Amino acid sequence: MSAPLLQIDALDIGYDGTVVVRGFGLDVAAGEFVSLLGPSGCGKTTVLRAIAGFLPAMTGRITLDGRDITRLPPEARDVGIVFQNYALFPTMTAFENIAFGLRVAGRPRQEIRQRVEAIAATSGILDQLDKKPAHLSGGQQQRVAIARALIMGSRVLLFDEPLSNLDARVRLTMRAEIRRLQRELGFTALFVTHDQEEALSMSDRIVVLNGGDTEQISTPRALYSRPATPFVASFIGNSNEVPPALAAELTTGPDGAGTGRCFVRHEDLLIGTTGLPAEVVHVEFLGAFSRVDCVARGVTLSAVLTGTDLPVPGQQVCLRLRDGNAHHFPGAPA
Numbered sequence: 001m002s003a004p005l006l007q008i009d010a011l012d013i014g015y016d017g018t019v020v021v022r023g024f025g026l027d028v029a030a031g032e033f034v035s036l037l038g039p040s041g042c043g044k045t046t047v048l049r050a051i052a053g054f055l056p057a058m059t060g061r062i063t064l065d066g067r068d069i070t071r072l073p074p075e076a077r078d079v080g081i082v083f084q085n086y087a088l089f090p091t092m093t094a095f096e097n098i099a100f101g102l103r104v105a106g107r108p109r110q111e112i113r114q115r116v117e118a119i120a121a122t123s124g125i126l127d128q129l130d131k132k133p134a135h136l137s138g139g140q141q142q143r144v145a146i147a148r149a150l151i152m153g154s155r156v157l158l159f160d161e162p163l164s165n166l167d168a169r170v171r172l173t174m175r176a177e178i179r180r181l182q183r184e185l186g187f188t189a190l191f192v193t194h195d196q197e198e199a200l201s202m203s204d205r206i207v208v209l210n211g212g213d214t215e216q217i218s219t220p221r222a223l224y225s226r227p228a229t230p231f232v233a234s235f236i237g238n239s240n241e242v243p244p245a246l247a248a249e250l251t252t253g254p255d256g257a258g259t260g261r262c263f264v265r266h267e268d269l270l271i272g273t274t275g276l277p278a279e280v281v282h283v284e285f286l287g288a289f290s291r292v293d294c295v296a297r298g299v300t301l302s303a304v305l306t307g308t309d310l311p312v313p314g315q316q317v318c319l320r321l322r323d324g325n326a327h328h329f330p331g332a333p334a
């Protein structure tokens with residue numbers, strides 16, 4: 001395997017001497033798309049700032065293409081960044097925004113025009129170049145911000161929640177758009193989001209951060225099917241935490257239920273006529289599927305059902321586990 005393009009080793013990062021991200025380590029291969037996922041305040045933006053060079057690392061090392069960039073200023077790092085609020089210059093047209101870095105670098109007019117038009121065509125905003133940001137839609141502003149970062153030809157692009165200001169439909173389009181641009185232009189992406197669906201759908205790998213610590217680094221599927229920690233098991237997807245005694249009744253498999261913590265995803269809890277007796281207490285119709293809350297031995301557990309043939313509150317049912325799909329961890333419940 002070739003050496004990773006971006007290597008981050010044991011980074012401690014913080015503000016005013018207080019560490020907020022501890023021991024962050026990550027290797028990113030050329031052309032890879034890696035997401036940083038975690039709740040608000042877990043340190044996602046802090047990690048991006050440190051990689052971009054806006055925040056000094058307290059300890060640790062960042063290497064890009066074999067070059068130690070840990071102490072370099074932002075402009076010397078060959079890393080582009082797309083901010084959450086786009087940070088476009090409001091008095092400049094889309095063209096001038098995209099051209100900004102090349103102008104500062106003193107490139108000739110003719111070259112600037114050519115490169116701006118090429119990147120604008122790839123980004124689908126060629127006919128918007130004369131407009132100022134206030135006259136562009138959210139999705140178009142987003143494209144301008146991405147084009148402005150891309151035009152400098154950085155090999156690594158950092159995205160800080162770039163889709164969070166867009167409405168749901170435009171978000172879906174832009175997810176696919178960013179992946180397409182990435183494939184066409186061949187950059188390597190580190191993408192921050194707190195939207196797990198976004199991370200699962202877009203990423204080659206996901207880093208889950210929690211309170212400044214790295215919980216797991218995996219492919220989306222592995223993260224979902226083999227969560228490494230109780231935090232990941234409860235944060236990714238919709239999970240029930242099942243108390244040990246109940247877990248022992250529900251999980252008949254040989255996998256040591258009865259002690260420690262146990263998590264079962266809503267979709268892995270099956271409602272039927274055999275298994276753990278429970279009473280339906282609430283049914284929430286959500287369209288493609290419905291959430292059914294049941295109480296078994298005083299514990300509320302949620303399951304999902306598709307279709308419109310749903311149980312009703314008060315109905316007695318039985319709960320089973322789909323194919324031994326429970327996630328067990330040693331230790332006492334939080």
Ligand SMILES: Nc1ncnc2c1ncn2[C@@H]1O[C@H](COP(=O)(O)OP(=O)(O)OP(=O)(O)O)[C@@H](O)[C@H]1O
Nearest residue numbers: 015016020038039040041042043044045046047194
């Ligand atoms: N400029 C700052 N000075 C001091 N503390 C800060 C500063 N910026 C962030 N922090 C703290 O560092 C921690 C991580 O913040 P960060 O902005 O990296 O979180 P985040 O994961 O990006 O959250 P969000 O999803 O809300 O954007 C938080 O506890 C935050 O309060």
Ligand SMILES: [Mg+2]
Nearest residue numbers: 044045046160
């Ligand atoms: Mg942030």
